Amino acid sequence: MLLSAAKERRTHDGEGLMPAYANTGAVIAVLLAIGAGQACAQVKLGAVLSVTGPASFLGDPEKKTLEMYVDDINAKGGVNGQKLQLVVYDDGADPNAARTFATRLVEEDKVVAMVGGTTTGATLAMIPVFEEAQIPLISLAGAIQIIEPVRKWVFKTPHTDKMACQKIFADLKQRNLTTIALISGTDAFGKSMRDQCVAVAPQAGISIAHEESYGPRDSDMTPQLTNIKGKPGVQAVVNPGFGQGPAIVTRNYRQLGITLPFYQSHGVASKQFIDLAGPAADGVRLPAAALLVAEKLPDNDPQKPVVVSYTDKYQQKTGQPVSTFGGHAYDGLTIFVQAVKRAGSFDNAKVRDEIEKTKNFIGTGGIVNMSPNDHLGLDLSAFRMLEIKGGDWTLVQ
Amino acid sequence: MPELLQFAFSGLTVGAVYALVALGFTLIYNSCDVINFAQGEFVMLGGMTTVFLGLAGVPLPLAACLAVVVTIAVGLALHRFAIEPARGSGAVVLIIITIGASIFLRGAAQVVFDKRFHSLPPVVGGDAIRIAGAAILPQSLVVLAGAVVILVLLWGFIERTIIGKAMVATAANELAARLVGIDTRATVGLSFAISAAIGAVAGILIAPITLTSYDIGTLLALKGFAAAMLGGIGSAVGAVVGGLLLGLLEAFAAGFVSSQYKDAVAFLIILIVLLAMPRGLFGRAPVERV
Amino acid sequence: MRALLNHRLFPALAMSAVVVLLPLVLPSAYYYRVAALVFVFALAAVGLNLLMGFAGQVSLGHAGFMGIGAYAVAIGPTHLGVPSWLAFVGGAGLSALVAFAVGRPILRLKGHYLAVATLGFGLLLAIAFSNEARFTGGPDGMAVPRLAVFGFSVRGAQVWYWITAASFLIGAVLALNLIESPSGRALRAIHDSEVAARVLGVDVARTKLAVFVVSAVYASVAGSYFALLNGHITPDVSGFLRSIELVAMVVLGGLGSVAGSLVGAALLVMLPQTLTSLHDYEHMALGLIIMSVMIFLRAGIVPTLARALRRA
Numbered sequence: 001m002l003l004s005a006a007k008e009r010r011t012h013d014g015e016g017l018m019p020a021y022a023n024t025g026a027v028i029a030v031l032l033a034i035g036a037g038q039a040c041a042q043v044k045l046g047a048v049l050s051v052t053g054p055a056s057f058l059g060d061p062e063k064k065t066l067e068m069y070v071d072d073i074n075a076k077g078g079v080n081g082q083k084l085q086l087v088v089y090d091d092g093a094d095p096n097a098a099r100t101f102a103t104r105l106v107e108e109d110k111v112v113a114m115v116g117g118t119t120t121g122a123t124l125a126m127i128p129v130f131e132e133a134q135i136p137l138i139s140l141a142g143a144i145q146i147i148e149p150v151r152k153w154v155f156k157t158p159h160t161d162k163m164a165c166q167k168i169f170a171d172l173k174q175r176n177l178t179t180i181a182l183i184s185g186t187d188a189f190g191k192s193m194r195d196q197c198v199a200v201a202p203q204a205g206i207s208i209a210h211e212e213s214y215g216p217r218d219s220d221m222t223p224q225l226t227n228i229k230g231k232p233g234v235q236a237v238v239n240p241g242f243g244q245g246p247a248i249v250t251r252n253y254r255q256l257g258i259t260l261p262f263y264q265s266h267g268v269a270s271k272q273f274i275d276l277a278g279p280a281a282d283g284v285r286l287p288a289a290a291l292l293v294a295e296k297l298p299d300n301d302p303q304k305p306v307v308v309s310y311t312d313k314y315q316q317k318t319g320q321p322v323s324t325f326g327g328h329a330y331d332g333l334t335i336f337v338q339a340v341k342r343a344g345s346f347d348n349a350k351v352r353d354e355i356e357k358t359k360n361f362i363g364t365g366g367i368v369n370m371s372p373n374d375h376l377g378l379d380l381s382a383f384r385m386l387e388i389k390g391g392d393w394t395l396v397q
Numbered sequence: 398m399p400e401l402l403q404f405a406f407s408g409l410t411v412g413a414v415y416a417l418v419a420l421g422f423t424l425i426y427n428s429c430d431v432i433n434f435a436q437g438e439f440v441m442l443g444g445m446t447t448v449f450l451g452l453a454g455v456p457l458p459l460a461a462c463l464a465v466v467v468t469i470a471v472g473l474a475l476h477r478f479a480i481e482p483a484r485g486s487g488a489v490v491l492i493i494i495t496i497g498a499s500i501f502l503r504g505a506a507q508v509v510f511d512k513r514f515h516s517l518p519p520v521v522g523g524d525a526i527r528i529a530g531a532a533i534l535p536q537s538l539v540v541l542a543g544a545v546v547i548l549v550l551l552w553g554f555i556e557r558t559i560i561g562k563a564m565v566a567t568a569a570n571e572l573a574a575r576l577v578g579i580d581t582r583a584t585v586g587l588s589f590a591i592s593a594a595i596g597a598v599a600g601i602l603i604a605p606i607t608l609t610s611y612d613i614g615t616l617l618a619l620k621g622f623a624a625a626m627l628g629g630i631g632s633a634v635g636a637v638v639g640g641l642l643l644g645l646l647e648a649f650a651a652g653f654v655s656s657q658y659k660d661a662v663a664f665l666i667i668l669i670v671l672l673a674m675p676r677g678l679f680g681r682a683p684v685e686r687v
Numbered sequence: 688m689r690a691l692l693n694h695r696l697f698p699a700l701a702m703s704a705v706v707v708l709l710p711l712v713l714p715s716a717y718y719y720r721v722a723a724l725v726f727v728f729a730l731a732a733v734g735l736n737l738l739m740g741f742a743g744q745v746s747l748g749h750a751g752f753m754g755i756g757a758y759a760v761a762i763g764p765t766h767l768g769v770p771s772w773l774a775f776v777g778g779a780g781l782s783a784l785v786a787f788a789v790g791r792p793i794l795r796l797k798g799h800y801l802a803v804a805t806l807g808f809g810l811l812l813a814i815a816f817s818n819e820a821r822f823t824g825g826p827d828g829m830a831v832p833r834l835a836v837f838g839f840s841v842r843g844a845q846v847w848y849w850i851t852a853a854s855f856l857i858g859a860v861l862a863l864n865l866i867e868s869p870s871g872r873a874l875r876a877i878h879d880s881e882v883a884a885r886v887l888g889v890d891v892a893r894t895k896l897a898v899f900v901v902s903a904v905y906a907s908v909a910g911s912y913f914a915l916l917n918g919h920i921t922p923d924v925s926g927f928l929r930s931i932e933l934v935a936m937v938v939l940g941g942l943g944s945v946a947g948s949l950v951g952a953a954l955l956v957m958l959p960q961t962l963t964s965l966h967d968y969e970h971m972a973l974g975l976i977i978m979s980v981m982i983f984l985r986a987g988i989v990p991t992l993a994r995a996l997r998r999a
Contacts, residue, residue: 483982486981486985487942489942490938497935500977501973507967623807626800664810672804677800
């Protein structure tokens with residue numbers, strides 16, 4: 001069948017000059033036309049997000065949040081009297097596409113900063129572009145490599161996966177559980193966090209007795225969990241991963257009747273996880289930003305006003321439950337806006353310096369205190385340990 | 398022993414989905430020599446349409462039926478507007494068309510539905526059933542039973558009805574079929590409709606276990622295609638056996654070898670099987686016309 | 688004039704003209720980068736076209752070879768202390784070796800079975816790249832050190848434009864020459880009928896393997912450029928979607944048309960950029976465009992238009 005497929009091709013007769021030239025030329029002309037249409041007097045803020053593709057679970061709330069709040073800011077008169085124009089490109093979690101869009105933002109759209117880079121891979125691919133162009137980049141991705149080693153123009157708002165591991169291990173120690181098994185997704189998020197957990201475990205006094213992994217789009221993890229169940233001495237199980245994988249792992253966990261304490265990661269931080277995992281999620285603990293338990297925070301908690309406001313606004317606008325990923329986007333945007341206000345201008349270097357001087361910023365992720373050596377500004381207290389009870393989040397004291 | 402059984406249950410559950418997708422591939426391939434890479438999107442449409450109709454207030458059994466109807470309509474549209482106009486093109490061209498169709502359907506699903514994950518309540522709920530130390534969800538049994546029922550219905554249709562025989566005739570020799578008065582265009586359209594229905598039912602049955610979202614189609618199409626080739630494209634029995642076998646291979650590889658490399662091991666074994674049996678397990682011996 | 692149009696290297700001449708004239712209209716580094724990406728993918732597409740368009744063998748795993756080339760220039764300098772240019776050549780050599788080893792058994796398969804086998808091969812490589820984090824940096828990928836030639840580090844979109852364009856043109860000329868050579872005729876004979884070719888004395892197995900190896904080298908070189916251009920590489924360079932993208936480029940541009948490979952690559956690299964204004968409808972538009980091109984220009988863009996022009 002396939003052999004007869006290409007009978008259509010021609011080789012002996014030459015190939016016309018016109019088709020090749022005309023086609024390439026036409027496409028370039030269209031590209032130019034669309035590119036030219038961007039000329040505006042507004043100040044542009046770039047955002048390369050993974051709105052579609054395997055990381056859309058993260059990128060979609062990020063996009064919605066940025067759009068919502070930029071509209072809000074513009075309605076109130078903009079920043080320093082100027083309106084912001086948000087330029088969003090969807091990289092589909094493809095670092096190559098992200099890199100191209102980064103160049104486009106810098107060269108074509110001439111953005112003053114970027115809040116974006118949903119995945120670590122995309123962020124790492126884009127960093128050289130922003131470093132070279134000397135434009136501040138506030139990343140929304142999780143891995144610690146983004147800010148360690150510290151790069152002059154690169155910041156980030158989400159907690160690092162290393163912090164998540166440390167928080168989980170601290171909680172384990174408190175419950176006198178020292179031997180664990182890991183079951184992680186082979187996606188970038190899961191793998192990165194797994195690597196951090198393995199690195200941090202010895203200092204935390206935790207030993208990892210067994211490891212399994214699953215593909216992020218797999219539909220059944222009972223073989224892996226069966227192996228974990230059969231391993232003697234395991235006292236708790238930790239699941240680094242994001243998306244729907246952890247929900248399936250959680251269901252399989254209960255299906256197999258495993259009663260050991262079960263920890264999820266901050267990659268599932270959205271009510272959707274509880275909806276999907278169903279009653280199996282009861283008793284599961286995870287480190288997450290205060291955003292998830294906005295209503296349940298004590299009234300004197302400094303984060304409460306910010307997270308309640310964001311939660312109400314997001315849920316009202318989109319009709320979907322709030323997620324910490326959207327929260328990180330809010331934090332990134334607000335840090336940028338406040339830095340611009342303090343700097344009094346949109347000048348790249350001045351804004352960068354002010355971002356670095358962010359102190360006592362109360363965001364959805366925690367209280368941010370940046371410094372020249374710390375371009376994240378969060379410490380372990382920014383993570384709260386949550387437990388799922390009766391289909392809802394509760395704070396573990 | 399309980400481990401082996403547990404792995405087997407896992408493999409059969411996942412394998413049943415692959416089997417149904419592979420069956421869809423085989424059906425369309427048999428009728429018009431097209432490898433339909435949009436097959437995975439039929440599965441996605443079945444699940445997602447049911448979920449969203451359910452969210453809109455339609456009672457679930459009705460939503461499921463409507464979802465199947467919608468998917469059949471999409472299958473027919475795919476045939477009428479994408480495959481039919483390209484008749485006579487080479488196989489690779491048709492493959493690219495179906496790939497374009499799958500991209501289109503995924504893009505449409507993104508817009509019409511949303512990008513989140515969704516679940517459906519299982520047909521048979523309750524806790525996992527324990528058999529000899531292994532736990533299997535009642536819904537897994539439903540999926541397996543569903544696959545068997547579909548296979549039996551399909552067999553009955555092909556063997557015992559005139560339309561079914563018309564499909565076989567069209568597959569065997571299109572020109573001859575037309576000469577005896579069979580409307581081959583309608584027959585091929587019918588095969589798309591049936592494939593779409595099978596995919597949709599698979600999607601609805603599997604959503605309670607594996608969750609559904611707008612982009613589950615790609616991976617399923619890939620695995621279903623591999624399963625269909627493993628079993629020998631053109632053979633319905635081969636498709637089902639190939640699907641179940643692929644599921645079992647993945648589960649055993651995850652359990653016994655390495656969970657990191659389970660997909661790799663499964664594919665390696667498929668490669669080895671194909672090298673030993675170049676037409677797949679149940680494929681027909683090649684007849685090359687000179 | 689006819690002689691010029693029909694000369695076997697005419698497409699290369701035409702494409703050279705485009706390459707030289709294009710910088711006159713490209714306004715910024717962004718366009719140069721997109722153009723460089725087009726040339727990189729076009730190079731891989733030309734190699735795949737030799738395999739699919741001329742020899743008629745389908746490969747759904749060709750991005751795997753791109754991955755080998757890409758990771759070679761990443762791992763070589765980083766872990767093995769090998770200079771980039773040497774890693775570049777080494778990657779091509781490794782790809783050729785792997786293609787030889789894998790091709791021998793696999794090419795006995797025909798049609799869709801060959802497709803599945805190559806699919807599996809590509810997947811295996813992608814999984815290996817993703818899992819072996821110690822060497823490859825895992826799913827987040829690893830940085831690719833800049834190419835340094837005679838002490839000058841290669842940087843800047845314009846420089847890469849010329850490098851990739853030159854490489855592509857060289858690859859295109861080689862391909863065009865191969866097609867018209869006795870080996871090329873043997874290839875086409877195999878495509879038309881393997882049995883007849885064998886009867887005529889063509890060593891079918893060896894010729895198929897040779898073209899498989901050649902196309903693997905093309906893909907590897909393209910992959911190396913891809914990695915150097917981006918400065919960062921992730922396992923999805925050899926993923927299933929990339930392989931499908933390559934096949935689509937070849938078929939959309941025109942199976943058996945070297946200029947078609949450039950057009951197909953240009954289409955699939957530039958479309959996502961031009962469709963961004965459609966936001967949520969981008970993928971629907973992309974799918975529609977692919978389907979329409981295949982339905983209405985079923986021989987591929989370049990052959991169909993060339994035929995139409997010839998008739999006019």
